[in-house]
Amino acid sequence: MPEDDLALLIRAAREAGRIALRYWKRNPRVWDKGDEGPVTEADHAVNDALIRTLRAARPGYGWLSEETPDDADRLSREAVFILDPIDGTRAFIAGEDSFSHSLAVAHRGRVTAGVVFLPALDRMFAATADGAATLNGAGLQASAIGGTEGANILTPAANMKPEFWPGGVPEVKRSFRASVAYRLALVGQGRFDGMLSFRQGWEWDIAAGSLIAARAGAAVTDRHGKALRFNAPVPKADGLIAAAPALHRALLDRLTPPAA
Structure with missing residues (x-):
């Protein structure tokens, strides 16, 4: 076979x-x-x-x-x-x-x-x-945390600067791992509630890990909440958020400027 x-x-x-x-x-x-x-x-x-x-x-x-x-x-x-x-x-x-x-x-x-x-x-x-x-x-199961409270996020320290968060910096515990692919896999494993990156990410860093996190139950999108597509002419994603679904929504809300 x-x-x-x-x-x-x-x-x-x-x-x-x-x-x-x-x-x-x-x-x-x-x-x-x-x-x-x-x-x-x-x-x-x-x-x-x-x-x-x-x-x-x-x-x-x-x-x-x-x-x-x-x-x-x-x-x-x-x-x-x-x-x-x-x-x-x-x-x-x-x-x-x-x-x-x-x-x-x-x-x-x-x-x-x-x-x-x-x-x-x-x-x-x-x-x-x-x-x-x-x-x-x-089998793996991603976190089911209900929001930002008590959430443990994998992200570089620079990503928690106030200028990135017009809706207010979320109060989360921050951790880090060097490999982007491993960060995504750890979200899929449920050892961390989410991961995020504001930098453009190369497809080779995120393709495999994004599937693993998603099939484990995490929501995975670019930094604006858009679905990821691969094999693009310029093979980059506009940032990345992978997290428990409720946490993912809460992070996107904080990344959006408050309504006037």
Whole structure:
């Protein structure tokens, strides 16, 4: 029986993890990509392995990866791989264990399969568009918190500045993890009530995690409450909010200027 997309992504993610761990805590070579931050020889090695595994298995799929020059050919494909070989590269360089591999397949703009794998922790988050979100095979359930009171949010400290919140800064507990994909997966797991970003987010950082959070029961949109679409000519989302549905609505209310 042919391997389905999710099984293929899981297999590829585990291979990526084995490669990444060969470099982790071993002073890999590092380059600076300017505004896009650092990249290591591990990022390139993982990307090369993913090209071999995924493109060989699905030659008709398009390709969008942080570590591969973009090719407009993907825009003509019904299906496309969207991936970040190592999300949280700064954490990887620092020897922290919260880096991840974020791998997804999107069909006609909609993510249909995705995995976020943390090899140093052996945590495999996975989901399909018509199935449950899982962690190492066990089902996930996002938070059902009723609003901002007592909510624990994953977001950088800068996002809590008053200028971002015309409706008033919400009183929430703030936490942080380096990998955007992992933040989304943690929302799906219910360990955090939500996550938000006001920066434009690359599709490769959010495709897999957004599906995992949504299939676990979280509401996931851009910063304005609009649905996410993938494989865009400029592959970025205008910010990101993933949270328990009631919390998501409350955050959007605070982001909207009060009526005159």
